[in-house]
Amino acid sequence: MPLSFRISTFIFLLLPMITWTQTSVKVVTKKIEKTFNYRSGIEVNIEGEKAEVNIETWDKANIQVVLEIIAKHPEQQVAEKDLERVRYLADRVKNKIYLRNYISNEEKQGTPESSLSARYTITLPEDCPVYLKNNFGLANISNLSNNLRINSQFTKMNLNNIQGELDIRTRFGDLVGNGIDGNVSINSRRSNLYLNEIKGTFNIQAHYGVLEIFADNNLLDLNLDANKSDVFLYSPDPGIFSYDLTAQSSDLTLPNSLGFKFEDNTPNLTKANYKPKQEVYANIAITIQLGSLKVKKKSKSF
Amino acid sequence: MEKNKEILQKTIRSLPSFEAPPQVWDAIQLELDSDQKLQHAIQSLPTYEAPALVWEQIEKNLEPKIISMPLVDGSRKNDKYKWLAVAATVAILLSAGLWFLTTLETQENIQIVTTEETIYEQLLIEDWEEDESIIQEVAQLFAQSKVAQSSLHYSDLLEEYQELETAKETIEDMMKQYGKATDFIRQISKIELERSTLVKQMATLI
Structure with missing residues (x-):
């Protein structure tokens, strides 16, 4: 290979790296720390905007809140000035602890030069009920055991080891759940759901999304109503569940080994069901419209 | 039993009647409104629970103490100690409440930190x-x-x-x-x- 060709190839490969302009920015962070006493009946109510919300648990009877408001800009003075646009609230009213970040109406008039965001790190007792409303951001929640309600838009949620009553509403966001156990209600629109090792009772309504659900013998009931969505249901032993499946204008892929009974099987409507031999079993009822459903044996969770 | 019932009723009927001027009703309404506002404000006041430590301290102060007292004029001395105990309890409660409010509920620690990071403008x-x-x-x-x-x-x-x-x-x-x-x-x-x-x-x- 001639040397000139090697050099020109090297420059050609290097070119995209050279054109990636890096800029150094100042990150000004206002960190607010506050601790509240906890007793049974108190609920934490979070309303985040462009916020990363991290919720963890501990054995103390306290709720610790660390709220960081962040402004990024090449000039420190500009970042410091823009930081003041973001208001916050961390107060207790009766049995509720309200945590909120927002931009006030008067500040909404202009556009900031900096990139603004907020980050909550909340540590609380595991039985403390939580209500989270988040627009644009990220939520990482683990080890809660009582009541969790989420209403989010454009937010990615990671839930780990959550028990109790769960009510999740998500729009334009993704939900990744590991070890969710309890009475769970999920209403999703244009959101993808990845649920791993689910336990308890699940009621899911999904519209425009990809749903990957991994279920084992800890599942009690699953009712899923999916519209214009692709659903993948995995289990190490799909034969332990009872199935009641309805697919309207949808593709249905089922394990041949189970011997599903088909009531209707036309291009527009397929109804299939299966009952296991054992006396006690979990029920899986799925209705799908204009999408696809695939039930598959899979020994490991994704 | 009224003896002259008819006469009494007639007299009552003949009494002149007056209607209160509107500003009187306005004043009453205003008073009622302010009562409601007060009630609403009371409802929205935050509630605080004293920590266990406070109750333990109160309990200690309420425990009966053996005090040797002369027999003469004993009742007056007892009253004096009783009032002292009440005053001490109130003082402890107030200071505990103040300590609770200032240390565990409302203290906000605010810090401002500046760091640096790199961004790619193409993104x-x-x-x-x-x-x-x-x-x-x-x-x-x-x-x-x-x-x-x-x-x-x-x-x-x-x-x-x-x-x-x-x-x-x-x-x-x-x-x-x-x-x-x-x-x-x-x-x-x-x-x-x-x-x-x-x-x-x-x-x-x-």
Whole structure:
């Protein structure tokens, strides 16, 4: 290979790296720390905007809140000035602890030069009920055991080891759940759901999304109503569940080994069901419209 | 039993009647309103529970103490000690409440820290408006097309288009408030990807 060709190839490969302009920015962070006493009946109510919300648990009877408001800009003075646009609230009213970040109406008039965001790190007792409303951001929640309600838009949620009553509403966001156990209600629109090792009772309504659900013998009931969505249901032993499946204008892929009974099987409507031999079993009822459903044996969770 | 019942009733009926001037009713209403406001304000007052330590301290102070006292004029001395105990309890309660309010509930620790990080400006380029005119043109043609109108999915597709338009506007509005950031641009990219698929679908039905 001639040397000139090697050099020109090297420059050609290097070119995209050279054109990636890096800029150094100042990150000004206002960190607010506050601790509240906890007793049974108190609920934490979070309303985040462009916020990363991290919720963890501990054995103390306290709720610790660390709220960081962040402004990024090449000039420190500009970042410091823009930081003041973001208001916050961390107060207790009766049995509720309200945590909120927002931009006030008067500040909404202009556009900031900096990139603004907020980050909550909340540590609380595991039985403390939580209500989270988040627009644009990220939520990482683990080890809660009582009541969790989420209403989010454009937010990615990671839930780990959550028990109790769960009510999740998500729009334009993704939900990744590991070890969710309890009475769970999920209403999703244009959101993808990845649920791993689910336990308890699940009621899911999904519209425009990809749903990957991994279920084992800890599942009690699953009712899923999916519209214009692709659903993948995995289990190490799909034969332990009872199935009641309805697919309207949808593709249905089922394990041949189970011997599903088909009531209707036309291009527009397929109804299939299966009952296991054992006396006690979990029920899986799925209705799908204009999408696809695939039930598959899979020994490991994704 | 009234002996002259009829006379009494007649006299009562003949008594002159007066109507209160409107400002009197206004004044009463104002007073009632302020009562309601007060009640509402009381309801919205925060409630605080004293920590276990406070109750333990009170308990200690309330424990009966053996005090040797002379027999003469004993009742007056007892009264004096009783009042002292009450005063001490009130003082402890007040100071405990104050300590509770100032240390565990309301103390905010605020710090401002500055660090540095690197960003890539290429990731912040807003280029999605380049194809906006053609997207809108296709959507408009689809909305007016007789062929499209006869399609089963006509209203679903229009509704979907509208939903994606609104979502895009919401993100752009949020970006105006919180500044340009890669996560906003990533979300707009996802919306644009869906819009592209949708517009292509619309184009086949025109």
